[in-house]
Amino acid sequence: MGYKVVVAGATGNVGREMLNILAERQFPVDEIAVLASRRSQGTEVSFGDKTLKIKDIEQFDWTGWDMALFAIGSDATKIHAPKAAAAGCVVIDNSSLYRYDPQIPLIVPEVNPEAIFDYKNKMIIANPNCSTAQMVVALKPLHDRARIKRVVVSTYQSVSGAGKDGMDELWDQTKGMYVPGQEKAPNKFQKQIAFNVIPQIDVFMEDGSTKEEWKMVVETKKIIDKSIKVSATCVRVPVFVGHSESINIEFEDFLDEDEARDILREAPGILVIDKREPGGYMTPIECVGDYATFISRIRQDGTVENGLNLWCVSDNLRKGAALNAVQIAELLGNRCLKKG
Ligand SMILES: NC(=O)C1=CN([C@@H]2O[C@H](COP(=O)(O)OP(=O)(O)OC[C@H]3O[C@@H](n4cnc5c(N)ncnc54)[C@H](OP(=O)(O)O)[C@@H]3O)[C@@H](O)[C@H]2O)C=CC1
Numbered sequence: 001m002g003y004k005v006v007v008a009g010a011t012g013n014v015g016r017e018m019l020n021i022l023a024e025r026q027f028p029v030d031e032i033a034v035l036a037s038r039r040s041q042g043t044e045v046s047f048g049d050k051t052l053k054i055k056d057i058e059q060f061d062w063t064g065w066d067m068a069l070f071a072i073g074s075d076a077t078k079i080h081a082p083k084a085a086a087a088g089c090v091v092i093d094n095s096s097l098y099r100y101d102p103q104i105p106l107i108v109p110e111v112n113p114e115a116i117f118d119y120k121n122k123m124i125i126a127n128p129n130c131s132t133a134q135m136v137v138a139l140k141p142l143h144d145r146a147r148i149k150r151v152v153v154s155t156y157q158s159v160s161g162a163g164k165d166g167m168d169e170l171w172d173q174t175k176g177m178y179v180p181g182q183e184k185a186p187n188k189f190q191k192q193i194a195f196n197v198i199p200q201i202d203v204f205m206e207d208g209s210t211k212e213e214w215k216m217v218v219e220t221k222k223i224i225d226k227s228i229k230v231s232a233t234c235v236r237v238p239v240f241v242g243h244s245e246s247i248n249i250e251f252e253d254f255l256d257e258d259e260a261r262d263i264l265r266e267a268p269g270i271l272v273i274d275k276r277e278p279g280g281y282m283t284p285i286e287c288v289g290d291y292a293t294f295i296s297r298i299r300q301d302g303t304v305e306n307g308l309n310l311w312c313v314s315d316n317l318r319k320g321a322a323l324n325a326v327q328i329a330e331l332l333g334n335r336c337l338k339k340g
């Protein structure tokens with residue numbers, strides 16, 4: 001016996017990946033419903049070898065459904081997640097709406113699976129920001145060994161993090177550079193993204209940081225340990241899929257780079273690719289479609305007492321969103337609902 005599963009936002013980048021991953025991992029599905037806005041009603045999406053028709057979320061009756069994977073952004077989530085939860089359908093939400101509610105668990109299954117039992121508080125579970133997800137997978141096993149004091153991270157985030165519109169803007173702007181009359185002005189992004197990088201993701205906060213940077217700080221504390229200090233700079237780069245991060249870590253205790261490499265090799269969800277030769281590291285284009293968080297360029301930072309540098313790459317639509325949500329669904333099924 002399997003689950004009655006809903007995917008909300010099934011026409012989007014993340015929703016489509018959710019359907020792919022549910023099928024790939026043979027999640028025990030008895031029945032599946034795919035939802036989006038009214039404008040997509042009747043559109044077809046693939047689920048394994050099946051084709052499913054999109055239903056209008058406004059008209060959907062949540063009664064009798066076990067779990068719903070949401071990827072529809074905060075505004076629509078605010079309307080529909082409470083309706084699903086009230087009908088007894090556990091919501092696994094990709095938006096930032098509920099992440100900072102102390103009653104709602106924020107989960108990366110490799111890091112804090114025990115938080116799953118708090119789903120009962122509000123029948124909602126939050127999925128972290130894409131940049132946080134891959135970073136905490138890398139930090140947790142190192143923190144367990146040497147206690148992290150401080151992290152300085154710079155991100156290189158792909159345009160798919162900004163949804164379908166972000167990908168279209170990079171594509172159209174790049175084409176427009178070569179075809180006279182087809183130049184495309186910035187719209188989704190604040191400045192030209194083709195052949196450029198933009199040091200702003202999400203809105204500015206009062207202290208001069210951006211909300212994306214704030215999310216990385218607050219979410220890392222909630223998922224791993226509130227004592228960890230994080231300083232983040234988030235940058236949009238002209239890459240379609242795959243977020244990269246340069247991470248500098250300062251520990252309480254000394255951690256040798258070889259031991260760090262061994263720890264990361266053994267850690268769940270991580271693949272270490274770290275040869276000190278040209279090309280002996282991971283780049284975003286190579287991680288697309290993969291489940292892993294890839295770690296490269298592990299090296300001592302001799303400028304602080306107990307420092308380490310590393311390079312971290314992952315598919316933001318998978319580990320950063322859809323895969324993590326499906327892993328949460330698996331955790332919920334195995335440890336709490338126990339039907340599959
Ligand atoms: N991309 C990423 O890396 C990450 C994304 N997320 C979260 O997931 C959400 C979706 O991201 P992504 O798939 O990339 O975005 P897309 O723009 O690719 O897709 C948006 C999806 O949301 C649906 N939608 C939008 N408005 C409504 C509405 N009012 N009612 C019902 N459905 C609606 C769209 O349906 P329609 O086609 O009908 O418009 C579409 O299915 C984000 O807003 C974010 O909260 C979280 C972490 C990472």
Ligand SMILES: N[C@@H](CC(=O)OP(=O)(O)O)C(=O)O
Pocket residue numbers: 094095096128129130157158160161162201202212215316
């Ligand atoms: N902001 C992320 C993607 C995203 O949707 O994040 P959030 O779920 O925190 O709004 C990016 O642009 O890469």
